[in-house]
Amino acid sequence: MLRGLIRKSVFLGSAVVAMFYLSSGEVFSQSLEQEATVEENIPTEEGLTVKFVSTDLEGAAEALANAKSYTVNLQIQDRSFPNGGGSVPEVKVSAIHNGENIFFGIQWSDATKNDRAIKHEQFRDAVGLMFPLGIVKISPETPFSPRMGDRGKTVNIWHWKADWERDLLADGGYEHMEDQYPNMFTDFDFDPNPIPDNKAAHESAELMSGGYSAGSLLSQARGRSVEDLNAVGFGTLTAQEHQDVEGTGAWIDGTWDVIVYRPLSTPDANDVQFVPGKSTFFNMAVWNGEDGDRNGLKSVSIRWRPITIESAR
Numbered sequence: 001m002l003r004g005l006i007r008k009s010v011f012l013g014s015a016v017v018a019m020f021y022l023s024s025g026e027v028f029s030q031s032l033e034q035e036a037t038v039e040e041n042i043p044t045e046e047g048l049t050v051k052f053v054s055t056d057l058e059g060a061a062e063a064l065a066n067a068k069s070y071t072v073n074l075q076i077q078d079r080s081f082p083n084g085g086g087s088v089p090e091v092k093v094s095a096i097h098n099g100e101n102i103f104f105g106i107q108w109s110d111a112t113k114n115d116r117a118i119k120h121e122q123f124r125d126a127v128g129l130m131f132p133l134g135i136v137k138i139s140p141e142t143p144f145s146p147r148m149g150d151r152g153k154t155v156n157i158w159h160w161k162a163d164w165e166r167d168l169l170a171d172g173g174y175e176h177m178e179d180q181y182p183n184m185f186t187d188f189d190f191d192p193n194p195i196p197d198n199k200a201a202h203e204s205a206e207l208m209s210g211g212y213s214a215g216s217l218l219s220q221a222r223g224r225s226v227e228d229l230n231a232v233g234f235g236t237l238t239a240q241e242h243q244d245v246e247g248t249g250a251w252i253d254g255t256w257d258v259i260v261y262r263p264l265s266t267p268d269a270n271d272v273q274f275v276p277g278k279s280t281f282f283n284m285a286v287w288n289g290e291d292g293d294r295n296g297l298k299s300v301s302i303r304w305r306p307i308t309i310e311s312a313r
Contacts, residue, residue: 036079040302041143043281046070047306050095050102052276052313060096061259064105067094072284074299079147080234084297088286091127091299099312102274103261104129106160106284113251114289115162118180123289125162125251127258130155130283131272131307133230138281138304146283146304148231156272157229157237160247160258162289165225173221217243225249226260230270234296242268264309277311 048070053063069092076086091108106127117124133154138144149155167174178184211219217227217239226247228240244266249258264274272280281304287293 036143036145036147038140040146041138041140043138043304043306045306047279047308048093048095048282050097050274050307050309052310053096053098054313055096055098057101057261060098060101060103060261061105063096064094064103064259067096067105069094069105069107070305072301072305074284074286074301077147077285077296077298077300080296082296085288085291085293085299087288087291087293088299091284091286093129093284095307097264097274097276097309097312099276100263101261102264102309103259106256106258106260108256108286109254110251110256110288110290111254112290113162115166115251116175116180117163117289118175118177123292123294124287125256125289126287126293127160127256128285128287129158129260130285132156132281132304133270133272135278136281144304145233146302147300148234148237150233152232154230154232154270156270157231158245158247158260158262159227159229160225160249160260161227162249162251162256164222164227165247165249167221168223168225173223228271240268240270242270244268244271274309276309279306279308281305282307 049068051067053067055063072091072093074086074088074090077083088108088110091106093107094105096103106129108127110125114123114125116122130148132138132144132149133156136142136144136153144150144153163175170179222243224243224246226243226245228243228245229237230240231237245260245262247258247260249256251257262271264276266273274280283301283304285298285300287298293299
């Protein structure tokens with residue numbers, strides 16, 4: 001009986017919340033997120049120009065340091081529950097290409113370095129670049145959400161993560177619980193003679209770790225610090241099967257300096273394609289791990305920004 005009453009209470013509570021939103025005059029999409037404002041569907045006039053520079057991978061960092069930077073203003077993520085972030089006011093980005101690869105240099109101020117997310121109270125520093133797929137026109141008449149895309153309007157997101165960068169330096173390319181707790185003890189990991197009933201589990205990573213068995217990028221050595229993703233609105237973020245975005249980052253004297261790069265074009269239909277002489281749009285977000293940023297808790301830009309790829313010479 002008690003269980004029945006609990007289920008009825010949860011159902012009635014959910015119904016009351018739904019009726020409140022439906023009768024409040026607000027318009028929502030993608031569950032309970034507010035629709036984008038008119039301003040959000042008007043891209044900024046100024047944008048980023050990706051200069052052509054005859055350089056190789058080793059010279060890209062120097063070329064980016066000499067390239068003109070573009071400042072993207074950020075604010076609290078205030079459209080999708082749980083709202084949050086907003087501690088990072090701006091991020092600077094520069095970009096070049098060499099006719100084969102495109103490189104983005106990203107810098108933002110951060111008083112603390114958060115590059116481990118093993119404890120439940122630890123959260124990573126991170127930055128994301130987002131691009132619409134295909135050739136699009138963005139205006140109030142042809143809306144395209146600058147936050148996470150929308151149904152039928154896919155975005156490609158490049159997500160650099162400070163803890164993934166740290167993983168690259170760890171033994172085996174991946175930090176484990178023992179790296180955070182060096183004096184920890186577990187029966188399975190350290191007992192050389194586990195009881196017979198646990199022998200199969202002790203010898204099988206597939207049985208011990210569902211994420212590892214499923215091939216999750218979060219559960220194994222990745223060999224990269226950038227995740228290549230797609231989304232069609234809030235709650236739809238999905239890692240691509242084919243990961244082809246590379247990156248590197250370093251925290252020096254209160255500033256993150258990150259470089260992400262990829263070939264201008266790829267055979268993957270889920271990837272943004274950059275064509276010299278053409279333009280598209282981009283947007284950005286930054287996560288401050290010290291303030292507990294993660295997932296939708298982040299500092300965001302609320303408008304698309306033009307990005308023009310200079311013709312190769």
